């Protein structure tokens with residue numbers, strides 16, 4: 001399939017073929033493709049839980065309210081936001097910068113390298129650090145005041161940073177689903193789920209958040225609930 005064909009072929013499939021298993025190694029490769037998705041500040045505040053065991057699939061289906069997509073899924077992926085890992089990810093970025101600069105002392109960095117270093121040592125901590133939401137609101141107010149005089153980044157509050165992290169993993173989920181279509185597999189994204197129970201099932205820490213669960217398998221014709229419906233393009237497309 002061409003890329004356009006892949007985009008058009010992908011549908012949310014609500015019923016998968018029970019007689020057509022899918023290869024977990026191929027699914028794993030699609031998850032790996034998902035990690036190439038663009039993401040905010042390359043912080044990669046995500047984890048992907050590939051559920052293949054029948055007992056966990058059964059429990060997970062129950063936590064997805066036994067929707068037909070979950071009930072008939074051969075495998076499922078839980079897309080998990082790990083905003084709580086920001087320090088670790090900032091460090092990983094700094095380590096990468098150090099590696100690509102040949103292990104130079106940061107004092108000897110050129111302008112671009114210095115900016116990247118400052119970005120992860122100063123800007124990222126300012127952006128991600130919070131304490132009971134208080135620092136977040138303080139940043140929000142400061143940004144708002146500065147913003148009266150010049151353009152400024154506005155995402156200061158805890159809720160803003162949650163959106164930032166969920167936005168990025170959403171792109172990874174879409175990359176995953178398109179990769180699955182490309183290899184002939186089908187998917188259904190689901191947010192009609194009990195996130196708290198899923199967190200417990202996966203033994204996730206307090207700071208982790210479930211973004212969505214993607215059911216995977218191979219479609220049966222009745223797995224597509226009708227023709228694709230979209231609002232007329234002219235209504236959503238604004239040329240400015």
Ligand SMILES: Cc1cc2nc3c(=O)[nH]c(=O)nc-3n(C[C@H](O)[C@H](O)[C@H](O)COP(=O)(O)O)c2cc1C
Pocket residue numbers: 010011012013014067069188189190191192193212228
């Ligand atoms: C974040 C998100 C959550 C969704 N949750 C569910 C869900 O819980 N159950 C379901 O059957 N479909 C779910 N969908 C699928 C949408 O209903 C579907 O994408 C939409 O109707 C358009 O259909 P299409 O994907 O076939 O183009 C979800 C889609 C997204 C992006």
